[in-house]
Amino acid sequence: xxxxxxxxxxxxxxxxxxxxxxxxxxxxxxxxxxxxxxxxxxxxxxxxxxxxxxxxxxxxxxxxxxxxxxxxxxxxxxxxxxxxxxxxxxxxxxxxxxxxxxxxxxxxxxxxxxxxxxxxxxxxxxxxxxxxxxxxxxxxxxxxxxxxxxxxxxxxxxxxxxxxxxxxxxxxxxxxxxxxxxxxxxxxxxxxxxxxxxxxxxxxxxxxxxxxxxxxxxxxxxxxxxxxxxxxxxxxxxxxxxxxxxxxxxxxxxxxxxxxxxxxxxxxxxxxxxxxxxxxxxxxxxxxxxxxxxxxxxxxxxxxxxxxxxxxx
Numbered sequence: 001x002x003x004x005x006x007x008x009x010x011x012x013x014x015x016x017x018x019x020x021x022x023x024x025x026x027x028x029x030x031x032x033x034x035x036x037x038x039x040x041x042x043x044x045x046x047x048x049x050x051x052x053x054x055x056x057x058x059x060x061x062x063x064x065x066x067x068x069x070x071x072x073x074x075x076x077x078x079x080x081x082x083x084x085x086x087x088x089x090x091x092x093x094x095x096x097x098x099x100x101x102x103x104x105x106x107x108x109x110x111x112x113x114x115x116x117x118x119x120x121x122x123x124x125x126x127x128x129x130x131x132x133x134x135x136x137x138x139x140x141x142x143x144x145x146x147x148x149x150x151x152x153x154x155x156x157x158x159x160x161x162x163x164x165x166x167x168x169x170x171x172x173x174x175x176x177x178x179x180x181x182x183x184x185x186x187x188x189x190x191x192x193x194x195x196x197x198x199x200x201x202x203x204x205x206x207x208x209x210x211x212x213x214x215x216x217x218x219x220x221x222x223x224x225x226x227x228x229x230x231x232x233x234x235x236x237x238x239x240x241x242x243x244x245x246x247x248x249x250x251x252x253x254x255x256x257x258x259x260x261x262x263x264x265x266x267x268x269x270x271x272x273x274x275x276x277x278x279x280x281x282x283x284x285x286x287x288x289x290x291x292x293x294x295x296x297x298x299x300x301x302x303x304x305x306x307x308x309x310x311x312x313x
Contacts, residue, residue: 001311003083004075005268006098006276007286007295008068008091010256012197014060018278019067020049021301022074029070032104036066039108061090061115062108068094068277069104071299075276078308084228084268088282089161089202089256090114092232092248100226101244110248113216117209118201118252125205129156132200133174135181139190141165142259148187154179158203161256164288169195171203206253214249235260262289274298274307 022029023045037044040062047055048063056063068091075082085095093114097107126132137145142162149157154176161169170177181192200206222241229238231247233254238244262285265273274296275282286295298304 002270002272004080005084005265005271005273006072006082006086006095007273007282008085008087008094008098009064009275009277009279009282010087010089010091011060011064011201013277013279013281014056014063014067015278016048016051016053016056018048018063018299019070020045022067022070022304025301026070026074026077028073028077032070032073033066035104036062036108039105039112061111064090064277065094065107065111067299069097069107071276071278071304072098074301074304075298075308078304080308080311082227082276084230084271086230086232086261086265088232088258088285089251091277092251094277095229096225096238096244096248098227099229099238100223101229101238101241102220102222106220106222110217110220114213114252117213118199118206121206121209121252122199122201124208125156125200129173131174132172132205133177134160134169134171134195134197134199135177136163136191136193136195137168137170137184137189138193139166140168140184140188142168142255142257144188145170145184148184149180152180152183156200156205158200158205159255160200160202162259163256163285164259164262166190167285167288171200172205202251202253202255204253209252210249213252214245217245217248230261230264232256232258232261235264258285259289262286262291266291272296 085099087095145168157172157176160171224240233247233251278299280297283295
């Protein structure tokens with residue numbers, strides 16, 4: 001039977017009602033909700049079942065992590081073992097936890113600290129420089145985008161996400177993004193799409209947070225992974241707890257190199273690739289990276305149950 005390679009989504013995949021079906025299906029998931037809620041200082045079942053969109057956005061990193069870990073737990077409860085893990089940005093934390101590098105209590109403790117540091121850096125950047133934004137550049141690869149950014153030399157504008165060979169997200173000052181649009185379109189970009197999110201994540205704006213975050217991580221218990229883990233910082237395997245600490249701190253200010261992750265996964269034959277968590281963003285990126293003709297979406301009870309029954313036949 002083919003092994004499972006799990007991909008865990010990042011920030012932006014949150015949606016009202018996610019993981020509630022998993023909560024009702026599993027006692028272990030309910031315990032996870034309680035643990036995460038105690039660490040976050042709020043009732044996460046109430047947030048996900050009744051909270052407003054604004055409330056969910058404020059607690060997005062915790063909610064997304066909870067949904068992904070809940071899906072992972074349900075897969076294991078139904079006898080489905082995951083042998084390799086990778087996560088997009090925030091999802092990398094879930095990948096590390098699922099591979100045995102740290103436990104769930106440590107996972108949600110890290111998420112709380114990471115959220116606080118990223119929010120602090122975003123506020124500082126806005127206070128110092130003004131309105132921030134992000135935009136997706138469609139039709140150019142990461143190398144072409146970085147070359148153009150160097151040529152433009154616009155203030156506070158960086159490549160943040162290398163999603164696929166034809167999709168790169170840039171982040172920084174809204175004014176610089178506006179100025180860059182016409183040039184990117186002239187140089188071959190098919191589309192230039194402003195995004196709703198505006199945090200300067202995975203750019204030098206976050207650099208000041210990397211050392212405090214590393215110091216925080218050094219105080220937490222971690223172990224070497226028991227499964228293969230591929231980092232979204234550089235597409236390379238995480239082999240030790242030291243690797244994990246270094247990559248988790250670096251990723252705050254480094255671009256997400258998802259194309260590199262996908263290239264490494266292409267070399268993994270006879271594996272079922274699945275987005276383990278809510279949504280289908282990574283499923284779409286699998287197709288954009290020509291990894292497989294289809295990537296499974298295993299973030300809801302119905303799809304997880306159907307997949308488990310199919311494998312049992």
